[in-house]
Amino acid sequence: MSKKPSKTQKKEVEKQKSRKTYLFRIYPTRKQTQTLEKWLDLCCEVYNAALDERRSAYRMAGVSLSNEHQCAELPGCKEVRPELSAVPSQVLQNVVKRVDSAFDAFFQRVEEGQKPGYPRFKSRFRYDSLTFKQYGNSFNVRPANKKNRGTLILAKLGQVKMVMHRAINGTPKTAIVKRTATGKWFVAISVELAEEDISEKRLWVSEAAVGIDVGLKTFAYLSTGEEIANPRFFRAEEAALARAWRKLSKVPKGSKQRAHKRKVVARIHERISNRRRNFIKQEVSKLINRFGLIAVEALIVRNMIRNPRLAKSIADASWSMFFSHLLDKAEEAGRVVVRVNPAYTSQTCSACGHCQPMPLSVRVYECPQCGLVIHRDYNGSLNILVDGLQAVGRHSRVIPEAPGLEPWGVVTKE
Numbered sequence: 001m002s003k004k005p006s007k008t009q010k011k012e013v014e015k016q017k018s019r020k021t022y023l024f025r026i027y028p029t030r031k032q033t034q035t036l037e038k039w040l041d042l043c044c045e046v047y048n049a050a051l052d053e054r055r056s057a058y059r060m061a062g063v064s065l066s067n068e069h070q071c072a073e074l075p076g077c078k079e080v081r082p083e084l085s086a087v088p089s090q091v092l093q094n095v096v097k098r099v100d101s102a103f104d105a106f107f108q109r110v111e112e113g114q115k116p117g118y119p120r121f122k123s124r125f126r127y128d129s130l131t132f133k134q135y136g137n138s139f140n141v142r143p144a145n146k147k148n149r150g151t152l153i154l155a156k157l158g159q160v161k162m163v164m165h166r167a168i169n170g171t172p173k174t175a176i177v178k179r180t181a182t183g184k185w186f187v188a189i190s191v192e193l194a195e196e197d198i199s200e201k202r203l204w205v206s207e208a209a210v211g212i213d214v215g216l217k218t219f220a221y222l223s224t225g226e227e228i229a230n231p232r233f234f235r236a237e238e239a240a241l242a243r244a245w246r247k248l249s250k251v252p253k254g255s256k257q258r259a260h261k262r263k264v265v266a267r268i269h270e271r272i273s274n275r276r277r278n279f280i281k282q283e284v285s286k287l288i289n290r291f292g293l294i295a296v297e298a299l300i301v302r303n304m305i306r307n308p309r310l311a312k313s314i315a316d317a318s319w320s321m322f323f324s325h326l327l328d329k330a331e332e333a334g335r336v337v338v339r340v341n342p343a344y345t346s347q348t349c350s351a352c353g354h355c356q357p358m359p360l361s362v363r364v365y366e367c368p369q370c371g372l373v374i375h376r377d378y379n380g381s382l383n384i385l386v387d388g389l390q391a392v393g394r395h396s397r398v399i400p401e402a403p404g405l406e407p408w409g410v411v412t413k414e
């Protein structure tokens with residue numbers, strides 16, 4: 001049965017056309033900051049208005065408004081609210097587009113049989129980014145020279161100081177200007193890579209293959225017998241976070257102190273996500289350097305996080321970020337990542353194929369059939385490797401009890 005590719009799948013295909021995003025810190029002047037803040041407020045207002053309009057149209061008349069319809073209303077809005085004219089029109093159009101995407105994602109998940117939350121209104125604090133499309137028109141980039149480390153030029157705002165710690169390769173497509181919760185500004189410039197840039201990143205061919213089982217006690221277990229230990233810093237940071245939250249809740253709403261405490265909380269969040277990102281980047285690049293084929297489980301992380309008992313450790317270990325980063329880097333380097341069906345990877349004996357239930361509390365696999373005694377996650381990683389090799393036709397052996405091994409997504413670039 002052939003199914004129409006969903007929007008998210010299409011997005012993935014587009015991503016495979018090799019885009020890369022560069023993140024640079026920018027330093028708007030005080031005046032520019034005020035303007036950007038004002039734009040964010042206005043965009044947030046437009047976002048909520050567009051969302052509200054869609055909801056009402058659906059509730060009152062049972063109609064679904066289209067993106068085109070809502071975009072066509074923007075000039076009318078500007079007549080009523082002249083301030084909107086100060087915001088570059090492409091940025092405003094993108095706001096309406098975001099509402100459209102939120103609804104698309106919502107309907108997509110309904111179709112998949114999930115029960116997603118209805119798209120929600122955004123608060124001023126949460127609305128923190130502006131999208132500039134069309135390089136050369138609504139934004140421009142001037143590389144570093146002797147005098148400065150780069151310049152970002154934005155429509156209706158002008159030149160903004162930017163620290164380009166690395167040169168951009170490829171053609172810029174979009175620029176997303178983002179304010180962090182601590183009041184720093186960044187720009188994410190996404191570029192389309194030229195073919196030669198892609199091949200440059202290719203590593204030498206590696207025949208080595210590895211299966212990776214992500215776990216709770218350890219971050220991951222490799223089929224080589226090695227472990228990647230869990231980053232424990234999150235626990236310590238969590239305590240700091242709880243303290244900061246307690247302090248925040250004691251301060252009266254709307255006070256200056258409140259704004260300050262809110263920033264403290266945001267800073268801790270920022271620190272956690274930076275440390276997590278560094279950890280993942282390091283581990284992924286080690287793996288990519290060593291192995292030509294990497295087999296992982298196709299875990300639906302979103303579902304697992306719903307299970308409250310597992311939530312902390314999983315969020316902590318950041319698997320979903322690990323997987324997506326792994327896929328990105330593997331593609332750039334011309335490595336193969338196979339995602340295998342996770343159904344029996346922990347229950348099957350990696351030596352003889354015997355299958356038995358393995359509750360999470362059981363840390364060691366003891367096979368009654370062949371007598372194998374092996375760490376639970378190590379056993380899993382061996383099974384994942386076998387499944388992965390089989391999925392790409394480099395089979396080693398067949399496990400009789402294993403289910404139909406459909407590779408869930410083989411990412412490869414020839």
Ligand SMILES: [Zn+2]
Pocket residue numbers: 349350351352353354367368369370371372
């Ligand atoms: Zn066995």
